[in-house]
Amino acid sequence: MRAKIAYFITAAVLVVYFVLAGSRGLMLIRHGTWLTVTFGLAVLILPVIGVWFLWQNTRFVTRANRLATELEAEGGLPVDELERDAYGRIKRDSADEVFARRRAETEDAPGDWRTWFRLAVAYRDARDTPRARQAMQRAISLHDGRQRS
Numbered sequence: 001m002r003a004k005i006a007y008f009i010t011a012a013v014l015v016v017y018f019v020l021a022g023s024r025g026l027m028l029i030r031h032g033t034w035l036t037v038t039f040g041l042a043v044l045i046l047p048v049i050g051v052w053f054l055w056q057n058t059r060f061v062t063r064a065n066r067l068a069t070e071l072e073a074e075g076g077l078p079v080d081e082l083e084r085d086a087y088g089r090i091k092r093d094s095a096d097e098v099f100a101r102r103r104a105e106t107e108d109a110p111g112d113w114r115t116w117f118r119l120a121v122a123y124r125d126a127r128d129t130p131r132a133r134q135a136m137q138r139a140i141s142l143h144d145g146r147q148r149s
Contacts, residue, residue, distance in 0.1 A: 014050060015054075017050070018047035018050050021046055025041070025044035025047075026044070029044075060137070060140075067117055067143055071114060071117055076114050078102075078118045078122075081098060090125055095122070095127075098125065099125070101122075102119045102122035103119060105118065106119045112142070113142035120132045
């Protein structure tokens with residue numbers, strides 16, 4: 001729940017920033033000289049890119065949460081079987097062992113979105129965020145019926 005609140009607060013702050021930057025860009029364009037119009041257009045590009053990025057991330061998170069809810073209803077959501085140190089951090093050897101098991105499951109059933117979802121969780125536990133995101137995108141595309149290579 002804390003992550004959702006942080007996400008919505010961050011998204012709200014970004015939207016406020018996009019509105020402020022966009023209004024400054026429009027102000028520069030209204031000024032009317034070739035230099036201010038050019039600079040104003042350049043300033044407007046940043047909010048457009050930011051809105052697109054925020055939309056893509058929100059869509060990704062929503063779809064991943066939908067898969068997690070479905071997998072939980074099936075009883076297939078991965079349980080936390082990782083060993084932790086005294087401070088609560090995941091031990092690297094434990095994460096590597098679980099990751100190897102999840103990777104083998106995915107290699108045995110590459111067309112099953114559930115194995116890709118669990119592999120994404122294992123990647124995240126191993127602190128490999130880019131691969132975790134790719135595995136989750138693969139799980140989403142398999143679940144939604146789109147093939148992704």
